[in-house]
Amino acid sequence: MTIKIECRTIARGVAEGEVLLSEDALSFLGNVDPKTGVVVDPGHAIYGECIKDRILVFPHGKGSTVGSYVIYQLKKNNVSPAAMINIDSEPIVAVGAIISDIPLVDRLDKDPFTIFKNGDRVKVDSTGGFVELIDS
Amino acid sequence: MYLTAEEENVLDGEQGETLRKAMEILVALGDIYGADGLIPVKSAQIAGVSYKTMGDAGLEWISDLEGTVKVPSILNPAGMDMVRWKEMGIEPEFAEKQLEIIAAYEKLGISSKCTCTPYYLEGFSATCGDHLAWSESSAVSYANSVIGARTNREGGPSALSAALVGKTANYGYHLDENRVPTVSVVVDHELSGSDYGALGYIAGKEIGNRVPMFHLASTPTSDELKGLGAAMAASGAVALYHVEGVTPEAKQVNFDKPDETITIQRSQLDEVYETIIGNEDDLECDIVAVGCPHCSPEELNRIADLLEGKKIEKELWVCTSREVAQRYPDVVKRIEESGSKVLCDTCMVVSPATEGHNCMMVNSGKALAYVPGMCKVPAKIGSLETCIKRAGGDN
Numbered sequence: 001m002t003i004k005i006e007c008r009t010i011a012r013g014v015a016e017g018e019v020l021l022s023e024d025a026l027s028f029l030g031n032v033d034p035k036t037g038v039v040v041d042p043g044h045a046i047y048g049e050c051i052k053d054r055i056l057v058f059p060h061g062k063g064s065t066v067g068s069y070v071i072y073q074l075k076k077n078n079v080s081p082a083a084m085i086n087i088d089s090e091p092i093v094a095v096g097a098i099i100s101d102i103p104l105v106d107r108l109d110k111d112p113f114t115i116f117k118n119g120d121r122v123k124v125d126s127t128g129g130f131v132e133l134i135d136s
Numbered sequence: 137m138y139l140t141a142e143e144e145n146v147l148d149g150e151q152g153e154t155l156r157k158a159m160e161i162l163v164a165l166g167d168i169y170g171a172d173g174l175i176p177v178k179s180a181q182i183a184g185v186s187y188k189t190m191g192d193a194g195l196e197w198i199s200d201l202e203g204t205v206k207v208p209s210i211l212n213p214a215g216m217d218m219v220r221w222k223e224m225g226i227e228p229e230f231a232e233k234q235l236e237i238i239a240a241y242e243k244l245g246i247s248s249k250c251t252c253t254p255y256y257l258e259g260f261s262a263t264c265g266d267h268l269a270w271s272e273s274s275a276v277s278y279a280n281s282v283i284g285a286r287t288n289r290e291g292g293p294s295a296l297s298a299a300l301v302g303k304t305a306n307y308g309y310h311l312d313e314n315r316v317p318t319v320s321v322v323v324d325h326e327l328s329g330s331d332y333g334a335l336g337y338i339a340g341k342e343i344g345n346r347v348p349m350f351h352l353a354s355t356p357t358s359d360e361l362k363g364l365g366a367a368m369a370a371s372g373a374v375a376l377y378h379v380e381g382v383t384p385e386a387k388q389v390n391f392d393k394p395d396e397t398i399t400i401q402r403s404q405l406d407e408v409y410e411t412i413i414g415n416e417d418d419l420e421c422d423i424v425a426v427g428c429p430h431c432s433p434e435e436l437n438r439i440a441d442l443l444e445g446k447k448i449e450k451e452l453w454v455c456t457s458r459e460v461a462q463r464y465p466d467v468v469k470r471i472e473e474s475g476s477k478v479l480c481d482t483c484m485v486v487s488p489a490t491e492g493h494n495c496m497m498v499n500s501g502k503a504l505a506y507v508p509g510m511c512k513v514p515a516k517i518g519s520l521e522t523c524i525k526r527a528g529g530d531n
Contacts, residue, residue: 010164034193058322065291073193094164095293098157099197 003133009126010089013103016123016134017082019116020054022046027063028070028096031114035080055122056081057112061093071096083124085112085131105131137166137304138173143250144440145439146301154201158297162297165294166305175267175306178285179208180299183244183271184292186486187233194292197355200221204245206302207260211213211241212272213430215248218458224489250481251457254428255283260491264384267310269298273375273441273504274429277365280376282358284384284433286310289375315385317378320369321396324353327405330519332360333501334408335400336367337517340434342398346375349394351380367501384496391508398485410493412516414508419495421516424527425484427455428500433464436478440470442524449528452475452476476527485510495524 004134012065024045026032031041037052051074061067071093074080083095097104103126108115116122121135139147147163149156160175184190184198189429215234216226227235242248247259252272254260262268270276271290279285281310290298298304308314321339339348348368356379358366368374378386412419426439431454439454453469458480461468468478484490484498485506494513496507499522507515520528 008167010167012160066292068293069184069190069193069197072197074189076193076196089164090170091165091168091291091294094168095161095291098160098164099293 001005003115005115005131005133007105007109007126007131009093009129010106011081011097011102011104012127013101013125013126014123014125015055015103016121016128017053017055018048019071019118019120020051020056021050021113021116022056022058022119024058025060025062026058027105028063028074028092029064032070034050034070034073034075037074037077037081040054040059050079052079052101053082055083055085055124057116059087060090061121063092065092067092068096068099070102070103072100075102083126137163137171139163143174146349154203155300156529158300161294161297162303162305164302164348166307167309169305171305171307173306174301174303175214176267176302177207177298177304178262178266179210179254179260179268180205180295181212181268181270181272181275182292182295182299183212183290183338184236185212185237185241185243186375187230187237187376188215188486188488189442190237192233195233195240198237198240201244203300204418205299205518207299209246210254211238211246211248211250211301213252214238214481216482216489218481219434220276220477220479223477224487226487226489230488235422241434244300244429248374249457250461251368251430252483253278253432253457256432256460257280258458267304268349269295269304273296273369274362274366276375277369277377278362281378281383282310282361304471310411315376316347317391318394319343319348320345320351320394321348322397322399323352324399325402326354327352327356329360330363330499330517332356333499333504334365334405334517335501336364337371337504338404338406338502340368340374341371342372343368343372343374345375347376347378349378349386349391354486355382359435362429363500370502370505383391386468408504409517412514413504414514415495419514421450421495421497421526423451423453423490423493423524425453425490425503426499426520428483428485428498428503430483431456431460433460433467436460436471438520439524440467442521443471443476444476446474448475450526452527453484454478456480468515497523499523521524
């Protein structure tokens with residue numbers, strides 16, 4: 001069954017992948033290894049997970065503005081998320097997603113943490129302004 | 137956010153990929169902060185220059201961009217003096233990357249002058265009410281507070297986007313309602329010189345990101361205001377402050393009295409002067425650095441006067457912008473005759489050259505806040521006179 005959810009567009013693009021949910025906010029500088037895409041902060045909710053090719057769902061970014069360049073580095077190293085979904089985007093992740101061509105949306109009509117579970121197949125079409133749950 | 141037909145076209149990529157991304161960044165930020173539209177800016181100042189902070193990813197991103205900026209645009213300080221980097225002890229590998237970053241910006245029509253005080257330079261003056269897109273936190277504070285111009289603290293990519301588009305999103309400090317003071321700061325004793333940096337260092341921590349209205353017993357010069365604002369932007373996140381009877385908006389607008397008042401005592405300032413930040417031991421300062429933010433012509437003159445006829449024994453850096461240094465070659469010569477270095481394009485905070493020193497003496501509250509963390513060098517604040525004395529200039 002396919003569920004279509006409206007959202008706000010931050011960085012345009014279309015991508016599909018498996019959901020990875022993080023209840024914690026994310027500082028790309030410090031929390032994520034730019035070479036491997038693995039979350040390296042032992043205190044983080046998704047410690048040890050690899051964000052490569054995932055649909056990364058997290059509340060919002062935090063930390064240093066250099067985080068925008070870390071997202072770009074992840075992309076250049078082919079270990080970036082396929083797309084990102086925020087509750088409320090802030091400038092660090094927004095700018096990082098745009099310069100790296102990673103689709104980013106926020107303010108979904110339904111709470112992504114109730115609708116999605118880890119491993120669900122999801123399509124983010126931020127150009128069209130919606131997210132689709134393809135297979136759960 | 138409302139976009140004109142022309143802005144929509146840019147966002148749809150009709151004027152190329154670089155402008156499309158620049159517009160996408162401006163629109164995303166405008167949406168996040170609830171802007172009603174875009175407004176033209178008079179100039180841009182772009183952070184994200186030092187190779188120390190940008191790394192290869194930043195260099196790669198800038199190198200991929202195409203086109204020309206639409207408004208006068210200038211850079212934040214870099215990791216080294218572009219001419220005298222060898223003398224600073226900078227590694228050739230670092231220098232090569234740093235020069236590549238500057239060249240990538242120049243290709244976009246951006247001035248390769250690197251300074252945190254663009255307001256001293258030809259073509260970057262601003263007046264009360266002008267809209268700007270500046271990045272460096274002390275430049276933002278000076279523009280908003282001392283000049284009365286209007287800018288948010290832009291990130292590197294958003295300032296660059298504003299430079300390429302010639303506009304920024306209309307939110308935050310561009311709007312009257314966000315420029316109203318929300319906390320009062322009272323200082324009953326006389327202050328001068330580095331006292332303002334020490335005051336900012338203390339006040340910034342308590343103010344956070346609010347807009348303070350200062351009530352001061354003495355009347356600060358614009359150089360002293362520069363030091364106050366720089367320190368508050370470093371120890372806190374203050375991008376705009378007012379000083380009763382001094383700064384332009386405090387004189388023009390009849391603001392309501394804020395609910396909260398913070399009083400700062402002389403003893404709190406004395407405590408800052410007595411502390412070495414970043415180390416408990418009573419370390420010997422082996423480097424002295426002044427010019428954070430970059431020296432004005434008046435400050436260079438004052439330093440030259442203090443160094444007149446003296447020979448210093450320790451490393452003494454005087455940081456300023458290349459344009460100001462070139463405007464006053466005689467003053468620079470007078471300073472350097474003492475054995476100190478007038479360094480341009482860079483500063484003690486963003487250059488890797490200070491790493492490995494025991495302890496740095498500074499006359500700046502901003503440097504005091506950043507040097508221990510960013511350079512891993514403990515720091516101590518003193519007046520300009522004490523700094524010069526500490527460098528061995530009292531013989």
